[in-house]
Amino acid sequence: MLPRLLAGLVAAAALAGCERQPRADASALRDLIGAEPVVLLSTDWCGYCGKLRNDLGAWGVDYREIDVERSAEGQQAFALLRSPGVPVLLIGDEVVHGYTPRRIRRLLDDAALLPGRPGVAPAVP
Numbered sequence: 637m638l639p640r641l642l643a644g645l646v647a648a649a650a651l652a653g654c655e656r657q658p659r660a661d662a663s664a665l666r667d668l669i670g671a672e673p674v675v676l677l678s679t680d681w682c683g684y685c686g687k688l689r690n691d692l693g694a695w696g697v698d699y700r701e702i703d704v705e706r707s708a709e710g711q712q713a714f715a716l717l718r719s720p721g722v723p724v725l726l727i728g729d730e731v732v733h734g735y736t737p738r739r740i741r742r743l744l745d746d747a748a749l750l751p752g753r754p755g756v757a758p759a760v761p
Contacts, residue, residue, distance in 0.1 A: 665726070669713050673749055674699035677714055677724040680706075684735035685723040691737055696751040697744060699725075 669675050676692070676699050678685035692699050704710040704722060717724060717731060725732040727743045744750050 665713060665716055666729075668709060668716065669702060669726070670700065672698075672700040673728060673747065674744070675726040676701045677704050677710055677717075677719070677726075678702070678722050679704060682722050688723045688725065688735055688737075688740070691740070695741070695744070697749060 702710040704714040728747055
């Protein structure tokens with residue numbers, strides 16, 4: 637009985653950790669960072685930010701990058717999103733926290749922001 641109870645508590649805690657964060661007001665965020673379809677909030681020292689930069693470059697995606705440590709605009713955007721860390725990628729009004737290349741590629745493809753044939757996304761390394 638006790639192992640089942642512990643397993644249930646662990647599962648409930650894991651699901652609570654997966655809950656979506658409250659969505660920031662998209663219009664307030666866009667007023668702050670501009671209308672570019674793809675915006676990367678990052679830092680110089682973040683390894684996953686570097687990987688995401690490389691992926692976006694390899695996929696031919698145009699994006700704007702804002703450093704959340706060196707830019708007041710980046711600090712405000714980061715605070716508005718209440719993000720736990722970087723990278724944060726905005727694709728339209730979608731906010732992607734962390735390095736998730738498959739999800740990012742799918743969102744870029746859905747938004748027709750990948751160069752090349754419509755609906756055909758480049759492979760993820």
